[in-house]
Amino acid sequence: MLMTEARRYSAVAMIFHWAIAVLVIWNWRLAENAEHASRAEATAIFADHKAIGITILVLTLGRLVWRLTHKWPPLPSNYAGWERVLARVTHVVFYVLLIGLPLGGWLANSFNGREIEYFGLFTIPALPVGENEGLGETIYDAHKLGGQIIIYLVALHILGALKHTFIDKDGGIFRMLPFGRVGKAR
Template sequence: MTDTTAARRYSLGAMIFHWVIAIAVIVNWRLAENAEHAEAMEDKMAIFADHKALGILILALTLGRLFWRWTHPVPPLPSDLAKWEATLARAVHIIFYVLLIGLPLGGWFANSLAGREIDMFGFFTIPPLPLGENGDLAKSIFGLHATGGSLFIYLIALHILGALKHTFFDKNGGIFRMLPFGKVPG
């Protein structure tokens, strides 16, 4: 890879964080969907336990990714983007970070209000925040959490469509900026 290509491509660490978090978010969305459709309450609670643990793991990975981003240069956006495309790309990325941090914290907050700890896949538990119990507020926050999760999935679809557009129509590197292979033109 040439130096100019490397300057337009994300670092390997950023790529790893991106793809691990992306896969974890999609799996967590499917867990939530599966839990909602589980018939037995025991099954629903077991699936939601994995959803909660994965959410906390996503939060930790996101904080690691933000640290990585602050300590490693981010490649500039392709120069052929229209101003609205660059603005939309930046806005979606900011919203991603807000959701990647806000959804797990909101879920922990709501679980705390419901008096529930979070079991981290049987390795350890995260205790409820010292908030006191408030079932009505917990229910409201869980509703916001679900809405935020749905918004996140729509934004992910938009992000994927944008990456595919830039890769195959604009031919400006698109998805290859976040992969260690493929052509990222100058």
Template sequence: MMSDTNARRYSTGAMVFHWVIAVLVIANWQIAERAEALDMPAKIEMFGYHKAVGIMILVLTLGRLLWRFTHPVPPLPATISGWEAALARTVHVVFYVLLIGLPLGGWLANSLSGRDIEMFGLFTIPPLPVRENGDLAGRIFDAHALGGTVFLALIVLHVLGALKHTFVDRSGGIFRMLPFGRA
């Protein structure tokens, strides 16, 4: 029989997906930031890593969604107000949109630039079947960067919310997504 604490905690699979994707997102942000400061050809090489990690994030996110649809999500703590619950659900939906949309947008922009995506020297993902269009690629890259900035702001909001629910409300917050602690 499942304990009350386990009923309030995410499944192990959900936790693994969450933390691996979170680490990859932060690492990929840092890769992009560092790449911007480099000169050619190091800049191209570093952005190659950014693209490959982005594809990994896309694949893991699709796996996470499949997991989420096949495994129950614990209910929100009863202490969360209606507006907090609505905000949490909205942020999670936007996270999924960005976790899928940013890599796809990056792949599309690269395809419009006639570039493929090299996956760490293991294999190559070809461009999407689109005509080259540098102007459109540039606009998509700009939207990609803006989306990344919005994503970072939402990550900060998400972390602050988890910390508030853990240490102020004492409703388990962050321990719902960790295999230890009191959820």
């Protein structure tokens, strides 16, 4: 039996997914570019990195609210037990990182007495935590590690989607796209 449209995510879920995916990869590239830039260039790059991080936070919270209030498609019946567990764990870790990384970045900035400029449109004030540069640097280090972890998780996620689409031939990637054939479950 072919999977029906009910096996696809909703258009809103797809928009959240792809917008967040693009922003996460873009933000990772910004951080990587800042590492090799002059101090002045790095400051400008990190200003964009911070604003995009806040955007990721807002979109992720929106996506989480959407997910909790709307039905999402079940995992295909052909998934092995380990694939089901890995899919669920991966999604939970994604949400933790997509919320925790921006909050951690904002907290680290706050400990260093910095506000966040949101693309020159408005300023997001520092959290009321007082200044503690040492703790701010420790949180920055954890933030950087979390950024590396999320990129590895993105790669794992992409490999899983490709495996399901081209090896299992169950159209896995098309569950999150408005086109293509969500194939037969084996």
